[in-house]
Amino acid sequence: MSRCKFCIPATTPRSTHRSLNLSIALLCLPFSGCATLVGTVPPIEERARGYAFEAPSAASPDWQLIEEPDQEGGRQDSDASDVAWQSSRTASVISLTSACRRSENDTETPSLEELTDRLFQGVTDVLRRESRKRIQSGIPALETTVEGRLSGEAVRMCAVVLHADRCTYDAMLIGRPDRVGADAVAFQRFVDSLHLP
Numbered sequence: 599m600s601r602c603k604f605c606i607p608a609t610t611p612r613s614t615h616r617s618l619n620l621s622i623a624l625l626c627l628p629f630s631g632c633a634t635l636v637g638t639v640p641p642i643e644e645r646a647r648g649y650a651f652e653a654p655s656a657a658s659p660d661w662q663l664i665e666e667p668d669q670e671g672g673r674q675d676s677d678a679s680d681v682a683w684q685s686s687r688t689a690s691v692i693s694l695t696s697a698c699r700r701s702e703n704d705t706e707t708p709s710l711e712e713l714t715d716r717l718f719q720g721v722t723d724v725l726r727r728e729s730r731k732r733i734q735s736g737i738p739a740l741e742t743t744v745e746g747r748l749s750g751e752a753v754r755m756c757a758v759v760l761h762a763d764r765c766t767y768d769a770m771l772i773g774r775p776d777r778v779g780a781d782a783v784a785f786q787r788f789v790d791s792l793h794l795p
Contacts, residue, residue, distance in 0.1 A: 652791035762794050
């Protein structure tokens, strides 16, 4: 089977505020109810560029592309993920989102823990939360798994968050607790394939 590599070569300008993770529309796909998952973060002007990864669909045809980078390397919709796939077997979603600040002199970068907390603000009735530090592309990262409820629906989410140069990246796996475990290998393969500039 051929290895499918995606590269995000260009920067997409931004002039609006954006959430740090999946858009509300993306969250609606695998669940019957929707909620805002995160609070807002300071405005960004662009997505990251120059990163590459192996798409989950390269290893399994079960993963269908649902958010696709535009020809300039990022989504025009400021609330959408850079790229996302949904499993036709489990309805789980794997996504990657980047957010960059224009000014490289901005020294107020939130910690990985703070960034991760923002991702899970909409999750209630948390049954489990586990975090571990890891190295991704030679950069410190925080991997966190949360199980709880989102808009009344049971959900399990895993996020790997890292900050490189002036950009923050979050890779996420989200799905129903009884199904998402089957997708953990595909998610880890995706995260391990991520190469940042």
